[in-house]
Amino acid sequence: MNATVEQQYDALKKRMERATSKVGRRVEEIHVIAVTKYVSIQTANEAIKAGISHIGENRLEGLLEKKAVIGDGATWHFIGSLQSRKAKDVIGHISVLHSLDRLSLAKEVQKRLVEREKTLDCFVQVNVSGETSKSGLAPEEVDSFIMALAEYDRIRVIGLMTMAPYAENAEETRPHFKALKQLQQRIADKEYVHAPCTELSMGMSNDFEVAVEEGATYIRIGTILVGNEQVSE
Numbered sequence: 001m002n003a004t005v006e007q008q009y010d011a012l013k014k015r016m017e018r019a020t021s022k023v024g025r026r027v028e029e030i031h032v033i034a035v036t037k038y039v040s041i042q043t044a045n046e047a048i049k050a051g052i053s054h055i056g057e058n059r060l061e062g063l064l065e066k067k068a069v070i071g072d073g074a075t076w077h078f079i080g081s082l083q084s085r086k087a088k089d090v091i092g093h094i095s096v097l098h099s100l101d102r103l104s105l106a107k108e109v110q111k112r113l114v115e116r117e118k119t120l121d122c123f124v125q126v127n128v129s130g131e132t133s134k135s136g137l138a139p140e141e142v143d144s145f146i147m148a149l150a151e152y153d154r155i156r157v158i159g160l161m162t163m164a165p166y167a168e169n170a171e172e173t174r175p176h177f178k179a180l181k182q183l184q185q186r187i188a189d190k191e192y193v194h195a196p197c198t199e200l201s202m203g204m205s206n207d208f209e210v211a212v213e214e215g216a217t218y219i220r221i222g223t224i225l226v227g228n229e230q231v232s233e
C-alpha cells in the first residue's frame with residue numbers, strides 16, 4: 001500500500017528537523033507548501049487534513065478546480081510562470097505569487113489589484129543557475145527590477161524564489177541556494193518599503209534539505225509529500 005499524505009508529511013517533518021538542527025534553525029521558521037499540480041482534488045484535501053495549510057499550483061485550471069472544493073481552508077500560492085493575460089483570473093484567487101519576473105507582468109498584476117482594491121505578496125523569481133530552460137531574472141537584473149517595482153504600490157516583494165536545476169546529488173544545488181540567500185539579504189538590507197524581501201522560496205522534493213540549510217523559509221514540495229499521480233507509484 002502507498003503511504004498516506006499524513007505519513008509522508010511526518011517523514012518530511014523528520015527530515016526538516018534533521019536539516020534545521022544541523023544549522024541551528026527551527027522547523028517553525030519554514031513553511032511547507034504542498035504542490036498539488038500532479039494530484040487529484042481528493043489528494044489535495046488529504047494534505048489539508050494532515051495539517052498542511054499552504055497549497056501551491058502552477059496552472060490556473062488546477063488552482064480553480066482545487067480552490068472550488070477546498071476554498072479558504074488553505075493559503076493559495078501560485079508557483080508557475082504566469083502569462084500576463086491570465087493574471088486577471090489568477091490574482092483574485094491567491095495570497096502569494098512566486099513567479100514575478102518581468103515588469104509587463106507587474107503592470108498587469110498591479111492593474112488587477114487596483115480593480116480589486118487588494119495588495120499581493122510576491123516573490124521575485126531568479127534564475128540563479130543561468131540554466132536556459134529556467135525562467136526568472138538573472139541575478140544581476142534583480143536590484144534594478146526591484147527598484148522599478150516601487151512604482152507598483154499594490155505589489156509587496158516579500159522575498160526571492162528560485163528553482164535549482166535537477167541534480168542527482170542534491171549537494172550540487174547548494175551554491176545556487178547560497179547565491180539566492182546572499183542576494184535576498186542584500187536587498188533586505190536596503191529596507192525598501194515596498195520590498196522587505198525577508199523570505200526565500202527555495203527547495204523541492206529533491207533538494208529541500210540543502211535549501212533549508214541555506215535559509216529557505218518556504219519549501220515547495222510535490223512528489224515526496226502528496227505524490228505524483230502522473231508517474232506510476
Ligand SMILES: *Cc1c(COP(=O)(O)O)cnc(C)c1O
Pocket residue numbers: 035037058079080163204205206220221222223224
Ligand atoms: C512542481 C514544482 C514544485 C514541486 O516539485 P517536486 O519535485 O514534485 O517537489 C516546486 N516548485 C515549482 C515551481 C514547481 O513547478
